[in-house]
Amino acid sequence: MKKVAVIDYGLGNITSIMNSLNYLQASSFLTKDYDEIMMADALILPGVGAFKVGMANLEKFGLVQVIKDFVQTGKPFLGICLGMQMLFDESYEFGVTKGLGLIQGQVKELPVNDNSKLPHISWNEISESDLCLWKNTILDTGYKKDVYFVHSFVGIPLNERAILATSRYGDTLFCAAVKFNNVYGTQFHPEKSGKYGLDILNRFINS
Amino acid sequence: MDKLKAYYGLPSEVKFCTRCVISNQRPSSTVEFKNKAGEKKQVIDFDENGVCSACRFHEKKEEGIDWQKREETLWRLCDKFRKNDGSYDVIVPGSGGKDSAYTSHVLKYKYGMNPLTVTWAPHMYTSIGWENFTNWMHEGGLDNILYTPNGKLHRHLTKLAFHNLLHPFQPFIIGQRIIGPAMAARYGVQLVMYGENQAEYGNKVDENNIPTMDTKFFSVDNNMEMNLGGLTIKEILESTDFKIGDFAPYMPMSNTELMAKGVEVHYLGYYLKWDPQECYYYAVENTGFKANTERTEGSYSKYSSIDDKIDPFHYFTTLIKFGIGRATYDAAQEVRNGKILREEAVALVRKFDQEFPKKYFREFLEYIDTTEDEFWTTINKHRSPHLWSKEAGDWKLRHIVTNL
Amino acid sequence: MNKLRLIARLDVKNEHVIKGIHLEGLRKVGDPVELAKKYYEDGVDEIVFMDAVASLYGRNNLFDIISRACEKVFIPITIGGGIRDLNDIELALKSGADKVAINTAAIRNNNLIKEASRIWGSQCIVGSIEAKFKAKGKWEAFVDNGREETGLDAVDWASKLVDLGVGELMVTSIDMEGTKKGFDIELLHKINNSVDVPVIAAGGYGRVNHIIDLYETSKISGVALASILHYSIDTCASIKHELNINDINVRVL
Numbered sequence: 132m133k134k135v136a137v138i139d140y141g142l143g144n145i146t147s148i149m150n151s152l153n154y155l156q157a158s159s160f161l162t163k164d165y166d167e168i169m170m171a172d173a174l175i176l177p178g179v180g181a182f183k184v185g186m187a188n189l190e191k192f193g194l195v196q197v198i199k200d201f202v203q204t205g206k207p208f209l210g211i212c213l214g215m216q217m218l219f220d221e222s223y224e225f226g227v228t229k230g231l232g233l234i235q236g237q238v239k240e241l242p243v244n245d246n247s248k249l250p251h252i253s254w255n256e257i258s259e260s261d262l263c264l265w266k267n268t269i270l271d272t273g274y275k276k277d278v279y280f281v282h283s284f285v286g287i288p289l290n291e292r293a294i295l296a297t298s299r300y301g302d303t304l305f306c307a308a309v310k311f312n313n314v315y316g317t318q319f320h321p322e323k324s325g326k327y328g329l330d331i332l333n334r335f336i337n338s
Numbered sequence: 339m340d341k342l343k344a345y346y347g348l349p350s351e352v353k354f355c356t357r358c359v360i361s362n363q364r365p366s367s368t369v370e371f372k373n374k375a376g377e378k379k380q381v382i383d384f385d386e387n388g389v390c391s392a393c394r395f396h397e398k399k400e401e402g403i404d405w406q407k408r409e410e411t412l413w414r415l416c417d418k419f420r421k422n423d424g425s426y427d428v429i430v431p432g433s434g435g436k437d438s439a440y441t442s443h444v445l446k447y448k449y450g451m452n453p454l455t456v457t458w459a460p461h462m463y464t465s466i467g468w469e470n471f472t473n474w475m476h477e478g479g480l481d482n483i484l485y486t487p488n489g490k491l492h493r494h495l496t497k498l499a500f501h502n503l504l505h506p507f508q509p510f511i512i513g514q515r516i517i518g519p520a521m522a523a524r525y526g527v528q529l530v531m532y533g534e535n536q537a538e539y540g541n542k543v544d545e546n547n548i549p550t551m552d553t554k555f556f557s558v559d560n561n562m563e564m565n566l567g568g569l570t571i572k573e574i575l576e577s578t579d580f581k582i583g584d585f586a587p588y589m590p591m592s593n594t595e596l597m598a599k600g601v602e603v604h605y606l607g608y609y610l611k612w613d614p615q616e617c618y619y620y621a622v623e624n625t626g627f628k629a630n631t632e633r634t635e636g637s638y639s640k641y642s643s644i645d646d647k648i649d650p651f652h653y654f655t656t657l658i659k660f661g662i663g664r665a666t667y668d669a670a671q672e673v674r675n676g677k678i679l680r681e682e683a684v685a686l687v688r689k690f691d692q693e694f695p696k697k698y699f700r701e702f703l704e705y706i707d708t709t710e711d712e713f714w715t716t717i718n719k720h721r722s723p724h725l726w727s728k729e730a731g732d733w734k735l736r737h738i739v740t741n742l
Numbered sequence: 743m744n745k746l747r748l749i750a751r752l753d754v755k756n757e758h759v760i761k762g763i764h765l766e767g768l769r770k771v772g773d774p775v776e777l778a779k780k781y782y783e784d785g786v787d788e789i790v791f792m793d794a795v796a797s798l799y800g801r802n803n804l805f806d807i808i809s810r811a812c813e814k815v816f817i818p819i820t821i822g823g824g825i826r827d828l829n830d831i832e833l834a835l836k837s838g839a840d841k842v843a844i845n846t847a848a849i850r851n852n853n854l855i856k857e858a859s860r861i862w863g864s865q866c867i868v869g870s871i872e873a874k875f876k877a878k879g880k881w882e883a884f885v886d887n888g889r890e891e892t893g894l895d896a897v898d899w900a901s902k903l904v905d906l907g908v909g910e911l912m913v914t915s916i917d918m919e920g921t922k923k924g925f926d927i928e929l930l931h932k933i934n935n936s937v938d939v940p941v942i943a944a945g946g947y948g949r950v951n952h953i954i955d956l957y958e959t960s961k962i963s964g965v966a967l968a969s970i971l972h973y974s975i976d977t978c979a980s981i982k983h984e985l986n987i988n989d990i991n992v993r994v995l
Contacts, residue, residue, distance in 0.1 A: 142862075146838035150812050179840075180863035247744065248940045248963060250865045250909050254745050254787055254993035277745065277993040279787075279818060281840075281865045281909075301744065323818050323840065325782070325995070615767055622763045622921075629766040631874050631916065633889040640766045640889065677768045679756070682795070 133336050135159040136171035138198070140188040142213065143177030144322075151322040151329055157336045163192045173336055174201050178213025182222040182238060182284070185213050186230060195231065202233060207338045208314045209269070212282060215309060215316030219286050234311050236288040247301030250283040257296040257307045257319070269315055269334040270296060270308065276327035278319035280307075285318060345659070345722035347378030352661065352725065352737040355390040358670035359683045359739045362390070363660040363725070364539075369554050370512045371564040371590070375502045392539050396674040405611050411549075412609035416449045419529040426454040426481075428529045431518035433457050433467070433645050434474035434482075436614065437533035439621035441606050442480050445531060447624075453531075456521045458513040459486035460646035461496065462701065466630050467645025473626030480625075485517060487587035491580055495588075496648070497706040498567025498574075504659055504720040506706065507652035508567065509588070516556045516590040519601050523591055528600045534607035534614075539671070549608035556603065557593045564588070613675050614642070635695040636664040638686050650695030651702050657692065658717055661725040661735055665690040684741050692735070745991045746957065747964030748978055749942060750781040750971055753794040754804060754823075760794055761972050763920030765872065765888030768794070771972040775810045781971060782815040784978040785995040789819050790843065790912070790966060794887055796824020805837040812838030822870050822912075823887070831858050835866065843870040843912055846885040849892055849899075852906055859907030867910075868942075869903035871896055873929055874916040881929050888916045900933045911941045912966065918946030922969055925952055931960040942966055950984040957990055 137148055139161040152159035162168055176198065178185055189195050202208050210218045219230045222238035230238070241251055254277040257270075265271045280298070285305040288294055295315070296308035309316040315335065321328035344350040346365075353362045366380040383391040421427040428445055430453045432438020438455065445451040455474070460467060475482050492509055499508040518530040532551065562572050569577075571585055591601075606612075618641045621627035629641040635650050636657070643649050650664070657663035669683035678686075703713060718733070726733050752759045758770040759777050771777075778789050789811070793804045804821055811819060821834045822843025834842045848855050848869060859867050872888050873881040873896035881896040900911055913933055915926035925946045934941045940963035943956060947967050956962065970976045982992045 144835065144838070144840055146809070146812055146836065147816075147840065150838065151816055154813070154816070179866065180861075184861075246961070248938055250939070252865065252910055252940045252963065253747060276995070281818070283865070320818075323816060325816055329816060615769065618767055619763065619769060629764045631884075631888075632891055633886075638889065640764070672768075 132156065132158045133172045134170070135173045135175060135336055136168045137161050137175045137177060138168070138194060139163050140185070140192050140194055142180045142185050142188060143211075144179055145177060147320075147322045148175060148177050148211070151332055152336070155329060155333050155336060163194060165197050168197050168201060169204070171201075171206070173207045173209070173338075174198070176208070176210040176214035176217065178211060178215075178217065179281075180213055182213065182216055182224045182230070183226070183228045185217055186228055189217070189231075198231060199233070202314055205313050207335060209335050210314075210316040211322070212318060212320055215318055216284060216286050218309070218314060218316050219288075222284065224284050233314050234286070234288055234293055234309055234316065235290055236286060236293075238284050238286050241283055241285045241300065241305055242303055243301050244303070245301045247303075250281055251300050252281045253300075254278065254324075255280050255298045255300065255307075255319075257298050260291075260294050260297055262292045263295050263310060265295070268295060268310055269331050269338060272327070272330045272334060274327075276325070278307075278317075278321065278324040278328060280319045282318060286316065342724035343722070344724040345720070346376070348660070348722065348724070349381060350724050353384060353388060354737075354739045355384065355393060355670070356388040356742060357393040357680065358390065358673040359666055359680065359687050360390050360392065360670040361660070361662050361666070361737070361739070364390075364662060365660060367555070370508055370515070371566065371588075373503060373505070373508065373565055373568070375568045392670070393674055399611060403611075408609045412449065412606075415529070415604070415609070416445070416451055420451055424452070426452050426525055426527050428453045428531050429518050429522045429525070429527050430455045430531050431458070431514060431521075432533070433460060434471035434625070434627075435643065435645060436617040436621040436627060436641060439470075439474055439478060439625040439627055440617040441531060441533045442474075443478050443620070443624050444610075445606075446480065453480065454521070454525065454527065455480050455482040456517050457482060457484045458510065458517045459484055460648070461492065461510060462647040462698075462705065464645055464647055466628065470627050470645065473628075476626065478625030483521065485513075485521075485587070487513060488584055491584045493705055493707070494578065494580070495567045497708065498569060500655075500706050500708070501716050502568030504655045504716065505652075506648060506655060506702075510646070510648070512566070512588055516588070519556050519596055519603055520591055522601045523596065523599050526599075528602060530601065530603040532603065532605050533617075534612045535605040539667075549604045551603040551605065553593055553596065553603075557590045557596055561585075561589050614671060615675065615677055634664065635697060636693045637668045637690050638665060639668045642668055647698040647701055648705070650698065654695055655717075655720075658720055659722070661737060663691040663693075666739070681741055684739050687739050691738075744961075744963070745993050746953070746962075746985065747787040747942070748785075748982060748992060749788040749790055749964050749966045750778070750786045750978070751790045751792065751944060751966040751968040752777055752972075753792045753968065754807060755794045759972060761920065761969055762794070765914075765916055765919055767920075774807045775814065777972070778811045778819075779814045781978060782817055785982060785993075786817070786971075786978045787993055788817055788964070789815060791819065791821050792843070793821075793823030805833055808834070808837045808839050820868055820912075822868070827854065828857060828861070831862065831866075835862060841866050841868050841910070843868040844908075845870040845872060848903065848906070849883070849885055849894065852902075855903065855906040855908055859909070864907045864909035867908045869900070869908035869911045871900055871903070871911060871913045871933075872916055873913060873926070875926070875929070879928070879932075881926075884916060888919075896929070897932050897936060901936055904937045904939050908939065910939055910963075911937060912944055913941060914966075915945035919944070920969055921946055922948030922975075924948060925956045925965075927956050927959050930956060930962055934960045934962050940964065944968075950981055950988070953981075953985060954988050954990065
């Protein structure tokens with residue numbers, strides 16, 4: 132059974148993540164402890180809320196280093212929603228805030244030109260991009276369904292090869308998932324995306 | 339300490355039912371036209387376990403009655419009285435509230451009767467009351483006769499009833515009880531069907547072993563000795579300009595006459611298991627009934643008794659005389675019917691029971707031609723010492739229901 | 743085109759889902775967790791649990807139900823009814839809710855929304871509005887599950903809520919609620935037009951046509967269904983199928 136650590140830094144719908152991991156029969160635990168995190172087979176950074184607060188909390192609990200160290204080990208890492216956004220260099224929400232810098236690029240407000248509403252709260256389709264195929268990634272489930280988004284900001288990777296999936300909201304195409312080596316990020320919430328989301332999580336746990 | 343005086347011969351020790359939240363001060367139904375000031379009231383029974391008779395009756399409703407059999411009896415009753423020649427065969431008194439809406443509609447559309455609904459007009463219709471009343475006919479598909487008694491006398495009687503008995507609703511209750519049989523006699527209809535039985539709420543339980551209403555509630559032998567507003571008709575005639583003819587609406591039929599015409603007054607609640615909340619749903623779905631947009635003052639409900647502007651004062655005077663208000667009545671009924679828990683009822687009573695009905699206060703005062711000072715003087719005269727105490731100029735109830 | 747969300751609304755009292763009409767009446771219709779699971783499996787997009795009596799009894803009961811529901815239901819869950827302060831919001835989110843819907847408390851204390859969205863982000867905060875028709879083009883906002891007037895204009899209040907920081911609005915028409923006679927299209931159109939956040943329509947759904955008619959006038963983000971599902975009159979799957987045929991994009995399982 133895979134040991135999955137979920138970072139506890141005060142933000143994010145922890146209960147949902149834990150419930151879905153339990154459902155998938157992973158041995159999961161919530162932690163801020165360096166050793167526990169490093170010993171895990173996979174690491175998840177959840178997140179719901181403001182980038183600034185998220186980063187401040189990570190710093191407060193001394194978690195920035197352990198994330199970077201974990202990523203160095205090559206074991207799978209997944210950032211969800213805000214967790215994905217924090218992987219980037221910086222965000223422009225409420226001024227400029229520095230991120231973890233694990234994925235080159237910035238986080239900016241989702242541009243909507245038509246009458247689309249913000250936050251983007253909806254089920255939406257994700258699409259594969261030619262530069263980063265889904266085969267052998269966590270999105271390689273053999274089928275595709277809608278996933279659940281709730282956000283106003285999006286990550287914009289500098290390197291297009293890091294874009295694992297895109298999605299469209301109104302007229303705008305945006306980055307829905309990223310992958311850079313062993314680091315994954317999903318803007319959507321797999322733990323809230325029904326069976327398809329659970330299958331994606333399952334692939335992550337077993338990668 | 340001296341034992342505190344208890345008005346109306348009420349039990350001097352105040353107790354609350356251990357199952358619902360009603361208190362042992364709750365008066366049973368009175369024969370209104372014998373009602374005189376200062377008389378001893380019959381109250382609800384409590385047994386040795388502190389459970390009230392309404393709760394006991396409800397137990398019986400749940401387990402001790404074969405409702406299928408009762409419904410079969412209803413079918414036989416309907417078969418007996420049903421007229422297939424197009425004329426009316428049952429009188430259903432009511433105002434288009436949830437209970438009469440249910441009763442009349444189900445008799446017509448399920449039991450194949452041809453009801454004539456009869457309404458003793460509320461003192462002052464609320465707009466939601468009027469809307470529900472007209473929808474009753476237009477959407478519910480029912481015929482109705484609205485009988486409005488001479489307002490001048492009705493107001494005078496209400497005023498008398500308020501000041502002499504602290505019971506402003508009395509003239510209405512009298513009218514409501516006699517209109518059914520009276521219309522039946524007039525239209526050659528023999529069956530009158532009311533909704534629920536008073537025993538549901540705590541009259542003598544034996545009264546609910548029979549389907550019919552005791553004739554004492556709607557007939558008298560000597561009209562002149564009738565009490566209205568605490569005075570006999572004779573006394574009212576002597577002290578005012580009203581003529582005997584003005585009292586026609588309040589003259590119930592004599593027992594002899596009713597028997598001769600074969601009029602029978604039944605309760606539908608004897609034949610069908612009564613649930614006021616289900617009546618609400620039924621009325622919304624079938625007769626265009628709408629709950630009020632706002633909560634009724636003195637309670638939490640939005641659909642119980644919402645058609646008369648005087649109604650809140652009926653409950654407020656009940657609070658003054660017996661220490662229990664509208665929320666208590668509504669909540670007790672919902673506890674028995676399994677909608678809420680006793681704890682919840684306690685919270686509701688404590689939150690809403692003593693709320694003063696200010697929305698129609700001015701109109702009420704005008705209606706009974708009473709000043710605000712006169713209103714409070716009368717109110718305060720009726721606060722029984724065993725229920726009320728005055729602390730720092732404010733009246734406080736000595737006993738309010740609590741959790742067990 | 744954005745996908746319309748179908749949301750199951752479960753009004754809960756103690757252990758039961760109840761269903762009223764005009765937000766009145768406590769008729770029991772089922773077990774909250776079982777129904778949530780059923781609707782989830784049938785393809786509903788979100789679940790909203792409303793504590794129907796929290797403001798009457800001054801307490802919260804739903805957190806336990808939410809925790810249990812979250813173990814089996816992997817779609818967004820919103821909880822509302824009796825959310826009074828930051829502590830309640832925290833408890834709600836901790837027990838597994840993704841969003842909290844707030845009505846009475848927001849009206850009584852505007853700061854609550856401001857603070858909450860600052861701490862947890864506006865996407866967690868749903869402004870819940872109960873609106874009653876007053877006069878042509880005018881609706882009043884009510885609180886305490888449709889029991890008490892506020893004197894506030896519902897449409898103005900909607901804008902105010904967005905300024906305070908809600909991420910979404912759920913608008914319930916008290917007049918249409920439980921009647922299965924259709925939505926209050928005018929009300930929803932007015933509000934949807936005046937705010938930039940997603941709006942969920944609640945109250946009145948009876949037939950698929952009702953959604954089609956509403957969507958023709960106003961592209962709301964979601965519709966809440968209650969009576970239809972609880973009384974098993976229709977299922978989410980079949981409603982979505984109908985919507986698809988009528989060119990309204992929805993998520994399919």
